[in-house]
Amino acid sequence: MRWSEIGGERCSIARTLSVVGERWTMLVLRESFRGVRRFEDFQQRTGASRPVLAERLRQLTADEVLRRERYAEKPDRYEYRLTAKGLDLYPVIVSLMSWGDRWMDDGSGPPLRLTHLACEGPLAPTLACGTCGDPVTARDVRATPA
Amino acid sequence: MRWSEIGGERCSIARTLSVVGERWTMLVLRESFRGVRRFEDFQQRTGASRPVLAERLRQLTADEVLRRERYAEKPDRYEYRLTAKGLDLYPVIVSLMSWGDRWMDDGSGPPLRLTHLACEGPLAPTLACGTCGDPVTARDVRATPA
DNA sequence: TCAGTGGGTTCTGTTTCAGAACGTAGCAGC
């Protein structure tokens, strides 16, 4: 099977990866969540090559994760902003970061600190059950085909 | 910058992607969480080609996300099982799945249903603040360099 | 003796990628 065909699988993980699973795509989104909007800035901050970045931005726009908006005329200039669909990827980004903080630390501690604005405490991101609100690990869950 | 060098960045997201960001790796882990342990089964269920699968299993083992264990002798047979480090990737998998359920539905509903064993309710996975326990979205968080 | 199983490796043609160069449409300074 070709990687480009995983979007057709009946699996939400595979379908999500067909949108955000390409090389560099997650780093583009990381920068989007940090407020980056312009091609040059994405290029510099992610390190992706220009052709690949152009392709990723095109695809993310087609998938409605980003929205391409003109911010200047003559010549036309566009920037890329997260849509609601894109903003909803935040838990993915945060869980990747959280795992890296815990398991990929080189001894110098987490590169970024997240503060929960509502309680002013450290975010300490947790996977919780939406029904009872308790924290959840892999062992607490049963999966059944729908 | 080459993709193979992102592990050296001072960013937990980039570092995590250096472990789980290759094509097929997430699908291998998806199957691991479903209990799959053997090469042939991974190959059939993920759709990755045999050389790529072999390489991914090798790398995940080197990164201590999976552990390679002999389950038979003459000839030796090995299986791949999640370590604690691997099990801790569960929030990443679940958040990918949750986003796919919400945004990539083709009209036939979620392919898999998750039940939280503690409360017997649907998991409805949520990103929560570990300090106050409340649900969190992208807008509720401030990031500061450490 | 012959087929089947499990876990890979090897080989070959195709696809994707990295980096540099180029294009384009304006603007600022001189």
Added chain:
DNA sequence: GCTGCTACGTTCTGAAACAGAACCCACTGA
């Protein structure tokens, strides 16, 4: 009017990664 500078890409070329098929090896069972 000429020279750079900015922003956002596209084009080109050699290198790397991938997909699928074939093969290898050490057994087992018929």
